[in-house]
Amino acid sequence: MPGEPAVPLAVGFLGAGQMATALAAGWAKAGLLDVTRTRAADPNPEVRARFEAATGAKAVTSNIDVLAACDVLVLAVKPQVMPAVLAGIKLAVRPAHLFVSIAAGLTLKTLADGLGPDTRLVRVMPNTPCLVGASATGFSPGPTATPDDAALVERLFRAVGAVRQVPEPLLDAVTGLSGSGPAFVYLFIEALADGGVKCGLPRDAAQALAAQTVLGAAKMVLETGQHPGALKDAVASPGGTTIAGLHALERAAFRAAAMDAVEAATKRAQELGKQKGD
Missing domain, CATH: 3.40.50.720 (NAD(P)-binding Rossmann-like Domain)
Structure with missing residues (x-):
């Protein structure tokens, strides 16, 4: 080739x-x-x-x-x-x-x-x-x-x-999304693990379960080709535990915060380029 x-x-x-x-x-x-x-x-x-x-x-x-x-x-x-x-x-x-x-x-x-x-x-x-x-x-x-x-x-x-x-x-948008994105995901894994610890799990178990959960969810998106929203809906049963957790994330503007993080990192990448004379 x-x-x-x-x-x-x-x-x-x-x-x-x-x-x-x-x-x-x-x-x-x-x-x-x-x-x-x-x-x-x-x-x-x-x-x-x-x-x-x-x-x-x-x-x-x-x-x-x-x-x-x-x-x-x-x-x-x-x-x-x-x-x-x-x-x-x-x-x-x-x-x-x-x-x-x-x-x-x-x-x-x-x-x-x-x-x-x-x-x-x-x-x-x-x-x-x-x-x-x-x-x-x-x-x-x-x-x-x-x-x-x-x-x-x-x-x-x-x-x-x-x-x-x-x-x-x-x-620059790639930089903001996938270049900086691992740090955002690490923060999410840490927060998931902290939630598990708050609810009684040992730290090592909480961290391993949180990391594997993110890995598995990512593989589902990549390997099934389904929209993340459809995969989310498949987990969220009516009146169940998942929809209660999703409601808490929505109240905290979780999705808007993630979008803001990508936008902020993208803007910083653009600033770095301008500082070098472009």
Whole structure:
């Protein structure tokens, strides 16, 4: 298929933190990464050591060395340090390079301004469940990226979860929903568990039951294809326990609060992009 590598890839990571490590480990497990040729660069020796231990690939201090060794480059540094990183590697960029940015809020235009207008770029927004192979990822190719580039990025990120291509203006909404969403879900799991403890359950049992409940409900949505509202109605018997709990959530404006959280995170992603000069 287009974008499918004939052999495992040598991928370079600029930044070797948690997300880069999770992606490298996931791609290696899926057979998409040649760890003997893959490189990561990071100034922190402890971060480099963790990357090497988790992936089997080599971590170095020089971004330029990574560009020399690899054609697919993952930009995995914090948004606030990205301008300095781009300035430091610009002269080493070759036509063979494909850059994949996972930095929140940084637009394709910002990246192209930093690397050069002809640079092949794909902007990606994964989330932290890629650590367990369950990421939800949105991506958008830049105007100079080829169809094969887009297909390759889709294949890579499908190896660590679900992936959707979206127009770039919607990537901030992806950031607000699935990028920040795990934190919202963790808060909900914690609250469910606290409710169980309040009603007499031991903490460990309450937390395990709460987490499994969220996992099972999510699988029902994904695997049945039914609307969440229909699945909710199937649980809520007339005059029963579930409808009483749902009434309490409605009184507390639970759905409005969740929508507000996604909107607030989306707006913050848009602000981060504007702070970088767009």
